[in-house]
Amino acid sequence: MTAAGGPAAGVPDAVRLARARLTRIVEPGWEVAGRWLCEFGAVETVRRIDGATGDAGGAEEPLPLPGVRPERWAGLVARAREAPPPERDLDRVAKLGARFVCPGDAEWPGQLDDLGDARPLGLWVRGGTNLRMWALRSVAVVGARACTDYGVRMGATLGSGLAERGWVVVSGGAYGVDAAAHRGALGARGATVAVLACGVDRVYPRGHAQLIDRVVEQGLVVGELPPGDHPTPSRFILRNRVIAALTRGTVVVEAAYRSGALGTARWAVRLGRHVMGVPGPVTSAVSAGVHELLRKEGVLVTDAEEVVELVGDMGELAPERRGPVLPRDLLPPDAARVLAALPAQGAHGVGEIAVAAGAGTDETIGRLYELRSLGFVERHGDGWQLTRQAIRSVFSEGEVP
Incomplete structure (x- = not known):
């Protein structure tokens, strides 16, 4: 660990501190901030925002950052004024055994760079394994929160089947299909990652306290938001791009026409990842979104073997399916x-x-x-x-x- 509380790597402490501070100031996935980082770097970006608060202590007031309306800039400055020092956040997560992973760290998953300017500022990671290594062989299993018994069964079956074949199951830790996928992987003594839309020290939904604890023990809990931050509807939507980018492919199990799980699939399409769907009854509204996905962009899968055939290496083929021999x-x-x-x-x-x-x-x-x-x-x-x-x-x- 460095003095700033991050994983040992080639990322200077000043950059890590600046990126950690920015997670308090800007919302995840904001592409304007991504362009600031490319043009000015994290340290200079923070210097300009802090300078506008009047608390930076510099003799010369820094110039405002480009590409943002005055009222939005004022909101960022107000956030910066109220934000605690990044050292406090890093110490807070360190006490949980967590860390802040930045682009440039050895643990940073390179596939997140495919998000371009929407790339995370960094990821708060809780758990003892290496995120980059796990992400190399991972599949997202997502779906409806208000799912049917069929959705629960399929989510759990896919989670356990993928884990048994050495794949990491990534999902959002929510009720319904997400929880079933996590539990399936955990039950098979496999690897699973929960990507949260809140701080990694929080449990959301609250009913999943035991599940999140099990994921931390056996896998990883990650998120873009700093410790203590709460989820919002927009943060769930933005979280989905991280799930899609981390993994080789996304499987959707039950999703209505208006479903966050379909947002994950759309990000996967945009990023050139594999997109798969598990069919349900054509009369089921909770499967209507999946069927539309399959009709236009997705590949139909029914079990873990078919998923691995699509996302795995050459030779990882599903068995040929046929009826009984009479x-x-x-x-x-x-x-x-x-x-x-x-x-x-x-x-x-x-x-x-x-x-x-x-x-x-x-x-x-x-x-x-x-x-x-x-x-x-x-x-x-x-x-x-x-x-x-x-x-x-x-x-x-x-x-x-």
């Missing part, structure tokens, strides 16, 4: 043709069967005796007919005349 499927083609020529009801002569099968009489007789030895047909006098077992095998339910 006894008739194993028949030689000539025998199968004779079997198919027998109607479902009544006994029929060899000549009639041969004509229907397009085969000679002698060949048809030989095939009929072969089929009788296998239990498909039986002889009644001079005629042949299907056995009950064969009728069930040859005809699907509802097809028997």
